[in-house]
Amino acid sequence: MNVSIIGTTGYGGAELLRILQHHPEFNIKSIHSTKEDLPIWNEYPHLYGIMDKALQKIDPDQIAEQSEIVFLATPSGISGKLAEAFSGKSIKVIDLSGDLRIPADEYLEWYKHEPANESLVEKAVYGLSEWHHEEIAAAELISNPGCYPTSTLLSLAPIVKENLIDPTGIIVDAKSGVSGAGRSLSRTTSYAEANENLRVYKVNQHQHTPEIEQQLMNWNAGIKPITFTTHLLPITRGIMTTSYVQLTKEYTTSQILELFQSVYEKHPFIRIRPENTFPSVKEVAGSNYCDIGVHADSRTGRLTVVSVIDNLMKGAAGQAVQNANIMSGLDEAAGLGFVPLYP
Ligand SMILES: NC(=O)C1=CN([C@@H]2O[C@H](COP(=O)(O)OP(=O)(O)OC[C@H]3O[C@@H](n4cnc5c(N)ncnc54)[C@H](OP(=O)(O)O)[C@@H]3O)[C@@H](O)[C@H]2O)C=CC1
Ligand SMILES: CC(=O)N[C@@H](CCC(=O)OP(=O)(O)O)C(=O)O
Structure with missing residues (x-):
């Protein structure tokens, strides 16, 4: 099955290449960029001798003729316009x-900035793979979840859906490595400013807040606005979200763990950690796993939920390929069996 990538020279695009190069069913037919005619290893020397494809101009008609799926690994503001250019063509789109x-x-x-065409937003299926399998399988257009929302939603879903928590007081403390900000140069992600530093940013203004709230409210209409705080970590890959929620009854950690284990039993990429163990970001680096640990504090009645993902994998390209697998009727884990890179 042929696939194409737009925005190939970005970090999300590079991660799509890494996954798709060895995918058992998908063939990378073409890679696209605003910088046409350069071989991809010119941008990414780590691909030298592995991939000799040249970047091509973005021609939606040509891409739709030769591929069955196109991945848009492009910035917000650009993706919406590209999705519109593919609208009505015979190709599935994952943004x-x-x-x-x-x-x-x-x-x-x-x-x-200016929103995308409203009818496209309505048509797009929110691709949180573990929770929207049926809709994804039937979709033509996927809106791949954000990196922070993926980690937050996967770790809150069981307790929000089962109504185990006070819906008014959800606090999510989130941290991301610098690749989450993409490949463009910026002062805050430059080495001298990010290394040996920890910075809070976009306090109460992060663009992923409404995305998280929207999904939480779909699961449980009683959920009220959340407090969501993001931090920049001096690491390359990885997201950790630590959520604090008030339990409505006295639950033990093992009761909560039992719920998480039963909910995610059949989902190959969600690993629920045993009692009193918590995941660290390195334990999922380079993989499509989302690892979750919980602890119910009997003193405060609060539950702490810790979740980690690789922002470029489960938070972006990995989940995008998982969704492409589901859309194509393949095993959702096809081509995604990466063991985390450790240490
Ligand atoms: N990084 C992450 O962890 C995550 C990223 N995302 C989202 O995925 C998308 C890609 O992110 P990421 O790879 O990090 O971003 P990057 O900034 O690394 O790359 C984006 C790429 O988009 C292309 N691009 C820029 N402007 C245009 C344009 N006008 N027309 C066509 N292509 C353009 C550029 O490629 P070229 O110059 O070759 O044209 C660029 O390399 C973004 O929307 C981001 O929000 C989502 C989840 C996690
Ligand atoms: C570390 C870092 O800066 N991360 C970015 C993630 C942005 C992103 O992925 O953009 P979308 O809104 O298109 O999902 C941020 O916090 O804004």
């Missing part, structure tokens, strides 16, 4: 950006 995830009015408020 990694935030353009198709939330309604236009909220998009304008949080992303602060």
